[in-house]
Amino acid sequence: MSTPKPPKDKRTKAYKEWKAKYESSAEGMGDVVEKITKATGIKAVVDKVAGAFDADCGCDERKSKLNNLLRFRPKDCFTEEEFEYLSQFYSEKLNKFDPHITVSVEQQQKMIDIFNRVMPKVANMTTCGSCFNSAVYKPLSKVYSTYL
Numbered sequence: 259m260s261t262p263k264p265p266k267d268k269r270t271k272a273y274k275e276w277k278a279k280y281e282s283s284a285e286g287m288g289d290v291v292e293k294i295t296k297a298t299g300i301k302a303v304v305d306k307v308a309g310a311f312d313a314d315c316g317c318d319e320r321k322s323k324l325n326n327l328l329r330f331r332p333k334d335c336f337t338e339e340e341f342e343y344l345s346q347f348y349s350e351k352l353n354k355f356d357p358h359i360t361v362s363v364e365q366q367q368k369m370i371d372i373f374n375r376v377m378p379k380v381a382n383m384t385t386c387g388s389c390f391n392s393a394v395y396k397p398l399s400k401v402y403s404t405y406l
Contacts, residue, residue, distance in 0.1 A: 286325030
């Protein structure tokens with residue numbers, strides 16, 4: 259689900275449609291805050307004040323951190339390696355999407371790594387089985403099932 263490259267000729271209708279679809283959509287909360295500060299004029303004031311003191315305003319860092327904390331759309335599709343891992347993982351289970359399965363620490367870490375690369379949220383290791391199931395296992399299963 260990565261963003262496709264824009265058409266080369268910026269005069270075409272295809273480019274204008276690409277720009278409307280991909281450039282205007284916010285990746286996460288950082289983009290929303292940036293759009294609000296630009297629209298209200300706060301960004302211009304902050305840039306002038308920061309420029310007067312020859313300092314970085316920190317807007318890009320804030321935007322990046324907020325986008326990583328709260329993403330609105332998946333970052334990317336499964337890689338072939340990730341898909342093969344999940345296929346093997348689910349095929350080893352009797353009921354592929356059974357929420358009451360046992361997952362080893364290594365399997366949990368691998369699934370969290372895949373989840374964090376693909377999904378719009380960030381997950382962390384947990385010792386709580388139901389937390390892992392609701393935060394990682396079920397959402398990842400739903401995305402995986404769309405590939406079948």
